[in-house]
Amino acid sequence: MPTIAVTDASFEDDVLKSDKPVLVDFWADWCGPCKMIGPALEEISDELGEQVTIAKMDIMANTDTPASFGVKSIPYLVLFKNGEKVADKLGAAPKSALKGWIESSI
Template sequence: MPTIAVTDSSFENDVLKADKPVLVDFWADWCGPCKMIGPALEEISEELSDKVTIAKMDIMANTDTPANFGVKSIPYLVLFKNGEQVAHKLGAAPKSALKGWIESEL
């Protein structure tokens, strides 16, 4: 399953009320490291689609949710389970490191 786009208005339903874990990638179009990990997150989303949904939130178009979670730097990845934030990771990393981190937190 490809990554999904979430917005301030869809965040509650798409992330907090989701029936499986959701990893949210807070990103922006001008962010070089965000662009670097984007393709890896798309691949991971396909590979782990039965275990986790990977969502992307553009912090420039959606300012309320990032502010609520204290996002100050990007890329910022937050894993939610049962509507609760359970893990977070700041910065870019190779695909293998990202996938390993996600799997270890699921």
């Protein structure tokens, strides 16, 4: 299952009202570490798609949601379950570390 793009307008429906956990990757096109983890998140989305939705939010195009969650640095990953933030991770990491963190958090 590919990652999905979420926006300020779709965040409530796509993330907060989701019936399964959603990992949101707050990112920007100019962010090198964001680009580094992008392919890993796509692969993880394919591997764990039945258990978790992986969503990406461009903080330059969508400013309200990142501001409401205090996003100050990127990449910033936030895991939501039942509409609540349950885990977060700041910065890039190898795929194995990202996948392990996601699996332990869902």
